[in-house]
Amino acid sequence: MEAVTTMEALESLIERSKEQTVVLFKHSTRCPISAHADEEMVKVAEDFEPQGIAIGRIFVVENRDVSLACTDMLGIKHESPQVIVLRDGEPAWNESHHAIRYDKLESVLGQ
Known part of the structure; x- marks a missing residue:
């Protein structure tokens, strides 16, 4: 994760993202919900x-x-926290907070 x-x-x-699927993860180092989301994203x-x-990974406080x-x-x-899946230069899917889960992303990225 860069x-x-x-x-x-x-x-x-x-x-x-115009050539390949890209996932952007907006992460707050000050938020316990974001810490859990970060574990899922790893x-x-x-x-x-x-x-x-x-x-x-975008650090929302630092950047x-x-x-x-x-x-x-x-x-x-x-x-x-927020996850944005990009395809063809556009957001194809996004979720935030407790909805950032491996199983959801696995489903979206497997399409």
């Missing part, structure tokens, strides 16, 4: 990155500008 700390890195992942990354799915730009650029409501 850290997305700059606007250039965010734009690059969005562009890459498992997702272990299983799906080898299959060619790019996964980026607030990137976090807010992400949802602005994609036209979706900001949440934290």
